[in-house]
Amino acid sequence: MKRLLGVALGILTAIGGFVDIGDLVTNAVVGSRFGLSLVWVVGVGVLGICLFANMSGRVAAASGRATFEVIRERLGPRAGLANLSASFLINLMTVTAEIGGVALALQLASSVHYLLWIPVAALAVWLVVWRVKFSIMENVTGLLGLTLIVFAVALFLLKPDWGSLAGQALAPAVPAEETVPTYWYYAIALFGAAMTPYEVFFFSSGAVEEGWSIRDLVQSRVNVLVGFPLGGLLSVAIAGCAAVVLLPAGIAVTSLSQVVLPVAEGGGKVGLAFVLVGLVAATFGAALETTLSSGYTLAQFFGWSWGKFRRPAQAARFHLAMIICLFIGLAVLATGVDPVLVTEYSVVFSAIALPLTYLPILIVANDPQYMGQHVNGRPVNVLAMVYLVIILAASLAAIPLMIVTGAGS
C-alpha cells in the first residue's frame, strides 16, 4: 500500500513538475500563432525526455554517478569545460527566466509590479534550497503544480470545435499568415522547452540525493513513463486554450497575462484562482530545480561535495555557487529585461545545447564498467540514436533559423 502511494505521489509530482515557464510561454505563443499544428513536436519532445531522463536515472542508480561527473569523465577536461560553460550559461538563463516567471505570476495575483516581487522570489528560492528537505520540496511544488490541469478543464469549458482542433493537430500545416522558417523555428523552441537539459541534470542528481538503488528503478521508470506524457498533455492543453481563444482574436502571446486569458474566459474566477496557484507553483518549482542544477553541474565537474542531503556547511562551495547564481539572475532581471523574452531565448538555446548533454549519457549508459548488467538494451539504443539525429538537426538548425526569422518575429 505504501509502495502504491509512493508510485502515485511520484506520478503526480512528475506531472505537476513537468511544466515550467518555458513550456507555459512557448506552448501559449505557439498555440496563439500556429494553433495545434505544432502539437506533434510536443509528442516528439516528451518521448525524448522520457528516454533520456530514464537513462540518466538508470546511470545514477547503477553507478551512483550523476550526469556531469560522467560528462567530465567521458569528455576529458577540455571538451568537458566547453560543455560545462555552455550548459551552465543556458541553465543560468533558465534560472533567470523562472524567477522572472514567479514574479510575473505573483504580479498577476497581486497587481504589485513584478520588479518588486523579484527579490522576494529569489529569497524564497534560496530559503527552500538552503533549508527544506529534498523530498518535501519536490512533492509540494509538484502537487501544487497539478492545479495547472485547469488549462485542460478550461479547454473543455470553452466548448471548442473539436473537429477543427483535431484537424490542426493531425494534419499539420503552416498557417497562411506565418512563414515556413518561423514554423520550424518554433518547432525547435517547443522541442527545447520539452527536453530542457536541466531536467536531466536535476533528475540524475535527484536520484543520488534520494539514494536510489537499482531496486527503485521500476518506480522511477513508472514516474517518468506515466508522469511526463501526462505533463506533456498539460502542455498541449495550454497550446489548445491559446489556439481556441487567442488565435481567432489575432492576439500573439507576448506576456504571461495573455497565457492565462483563455482560462479566465473558460473557467471564470475559480479557474483564474487555480491557474495563478499553478503558475506560481510551476515556476517556483522550476526555479528551485534550475538553481540546484546550476550547483550540481559546477560541483560535479570540479568534484566538490554537493547535495541537499548534506548540511550546507558540508557542501559549502555548492551552496555558495547557488547563492551567486541567484544574485546574477537578480542582477539580470533588475535591468528590466522582459522575463518572457528571456524565456523565449532560453528554450531555443536549450535546444542548441541538447547534444552536449545527451551524447555523453548515451555513451555511459552503454559502458559495462559503470552499468554492470544494466547497460542499454538494443531497442533503447536504436531509439536513442534516432533521437540523437533529431537533436543534432535541431541544434544545428536553431541559430540559422533564429537569424532568418529574426527570432520568430
Added chain:
Amino acid sequence: MKPRRPLAPAPPVAGRLLDAQLHLLDRQVLDNDGVPVTTVDDLELSGPALDLELAPGTPAPVLTALLTGPVLGTRIFGGRPPSSRLIRIPWKDVSDVGVVLKLGVSGEHLDAGWVERWIRDKIIARIPGGRHDPR
C-alpha cells in the same frame, strides 16, 4: 634522431592494470566517509625530468600523487605550474580504484580541501542554518 630500438617487453606486473586516462584522470575522489574531495585533475609521476636522456636500466616511473587545484587549468590550456604549487593527494592514501577513487583517510585535513574549508568557515557556516541537518 637515433634509430629506435624495439621496446623491451613490459615486465610482468602483479595486481590490476590501470589505464591513467581511462581509470584515474577526471574521476571523482571520495574520502573514507564517502564525502567528495575533488576530481583527479592530473597525476604526478616520479622519475627523471622529461628532457633528460634515459640511461639504460633506469627504473620505470611510479605514480606518486593525484593532483588537484589550478593544475586543471594547465591541463586544458597547456604549461606546467612549479612543483611547489601543486596540491597533492599521496597515492598511498588511495584505498580503492573503481568508478570513483576512494581514500583511506579523512578529507578534513587534506590540502586539497582548503578552499572548501575556507568557504565553509568564512561564509556558509556563518549564515544562520548553515549547520542545520536537512534530514
